[in-house]
Amino acid sequence: MNKLKNNIWFKCISILLCIALISGGLLAILNDLLYVSPEERTSRAISKIYNEQKEYKVITEEEIEYNSVGKINKIYEIEGDLLFQSTGYNGYKNGTITVWVKIVLEKDSYNIDKVLLESYEKQTLMSKLGDSFYNKFEITDVTEKYKNGESFTPNGSGEMSNPVSGATYSATAGTNAVNTVIKWLGENK
Numbered sequence: 001m002n003k004l005k006n007n008i009w010f011k012c013i014s015i016l017l018c019i020a021l022i023s024g025g026l027l028a029i030l031n032d033l034l035y036v037s038p039e040e041r042t043s044r045a046i047s048k049i050y051n052e053q054k055e056y057k058v059i060t061e062e063e064i065e066y067n068s069v070g071k072i073n074k075i076y077e078i079e080g081d082l083l084f085q086s087t088g089y090n091g092y093k094n095g096t097i098t099v100w101v102k103i104v105l106e107k108d109s110y111n112i113d114k115v116l117l118e119s120y121e122k123q124t125l126m127s128k129l130g131d132s133f134y135n136k137f138e139i140t141d142v143t144e145k146y147k148n149g150e151s152f153t154p155n156g157s158g159e160m161s162n163p164v165s166g167a168t169y170s171a172t173a174g175t176n177a178v179n180t181v182i183k184w185l186g187e188n189k
Contacts, residue, residue: 094122
């Protein structure tokens with residue numbers, strides 16, 4: 001037994017085993033302490049948009065796919081407003097951008113009140129787009145625009161100008177995320 005304890009390989013394996021056990025235990029404890037439930041994530045997003053906690057009603061949490069443009073992840077109703085979480089496709093290297101879109105009803109028209117970035121995948125230029133990119137989506141009567149065949153474009157044609165030189169693919173994914181909301185409103189309202 002002494003010969004085994006003095007073996008260099010036994011010492012290395014014992015130390016690595018101890019490190020693995022301690023690290024695994026710490027990760028398990030931290031995972032429980034830092035876990036954020038889906039309800040808490042939704043509440044955090046709503047408080048970011050409204051600057052306070054609000055009660056919300058779930059319209060749908062089923063994904064609604066719009067071909068290669070994007071998908072609606074969730075729809076909530078908050079004090080008469082509609083809040084969408086949507087993901088746009090066709091970004092840089094087939095990346096995606098997920099945004100929250102707040103729609104308000106004013107004088108029989110649905111208006112985009114706020115667009116807020118939630119997350120992105122494979123998009124390297126998102127920090128250059130900034131809030132000014134998303135503020136350009138704030139328009140009135142989006143249902144009429146969809147019914148007339150209009151949608152946002154990131155390349156300077158239509159209502160929206162090119163936000164950042166060289167970032168058109170990232171802008172395309174962000175634009176597609178908002179366009180999926182416009183499509184849903186045009187079909188359902």
